[in-house]
Amino acid sequence: MDSTLRYFTLFLVAMTFALVTSCTRETEPAEGPDAPSEVSQPDEIPLIYHMSFISRYTQKLYFAGDAENWELADIYNHEIEEISEDIVARGEMHDGIDISQLMESMLLPQVERLEEAIDAGDRRMFLDRYNVMIQSCNNCHQSSDYGAVKVTVPESNSFNQDFSAN
Numbered sequence: 634m635d636s637t638l639r640y641f642t643l644f645l646v647a648m649t650f651a652l653v654t655s656c657t658r659e660t661e662p663a664e665g666p667d668a669p670s671e672v673s674q675p676d677e678i679p680l681i682y683h684m685s686f687i688s689r690y691t692q693k694l695y696f697a698g699d700a701e702n703w704e705l706a707d708i709y710n711h712e713i714e715e716i717s718e719d720i721v722a723r724g725e726m727h728d729g730i731d732i733s734q735l736m737e738s739m740l741l742p743q744v745e746r747l748e749e750a751i752d753a754g755d756r757r758m759f760l761d762r763y764n765v766m767i768q769s770c771n772n773c774h775q776s777s778d779y780g781a782v783k784v785t786v787p788e789s790n791s792f793n794q795d796f797s798a799n
């Protein structure tokens with residue numbers, strides 16, 4: 634073996650070694666404080682946080698609809714719909730109770746009925762359907778073994794927000 638060939642062989646061995654170690658490092662599971670946290674995955678956000686947002690948007694929806702601010706009511710109703718659809722999609726089970734299935738059958742139809750009232754710009758229809766939605770929230774809490782959570786139709790605006798249309 635002449636010296637050029639020997640160097641070339643050494644070079645190849647070194648490159649192969651470098652490649653193998655870098656690949657191994659990449660596939661190693663990340664550990665320590667810099668590792669990506671499971672909690673940051675959208676699917677891993679606990680249901681109760683989503684419920685808090687649903688609750689907040691449901692209250693705001695009421696004030697917007699009551700003030701006949703249909704553009705704003707539409708925004709909140711869509712938010713409720715999107716969060717609900719995410720819960721339906723994630724296959725949430727709580728102690729053998731299919732929360733996702735309940736969400737689909739109990740809340741989404743109410744959201745759609747509210748959308749009709751918002752599109753029609755009909756305050757009376759909106760308020761009636763809003764009441765029915767709140768009952769559905771509580772019915773589902775009962776069915777999910779969370780009957781302790783009782784939501785109500787809001788009475789006064791505690792938000793630092795003006796819900797009027799103009």
Ligand code: HEC
Nearest residue numbers: 680681684685688691732735736740770773777779782784
């Ligand atoms: C699929 C059935 C279901 C429906 C429909 C539902 N919820 Fe819930 N809700 C739950 C469950 C289950 C919990 C408890 C979650 C947990 O502890 O992990 C909960 C918790 C809550 C909480 C407690 C969180 C907090 O911030 O205090 C509130 C408030 C709430 N829901 C409001 C609502 C509102 C408002 C609606 C209707 C617009 C609604 N929920 C519809 C099942 C449902």
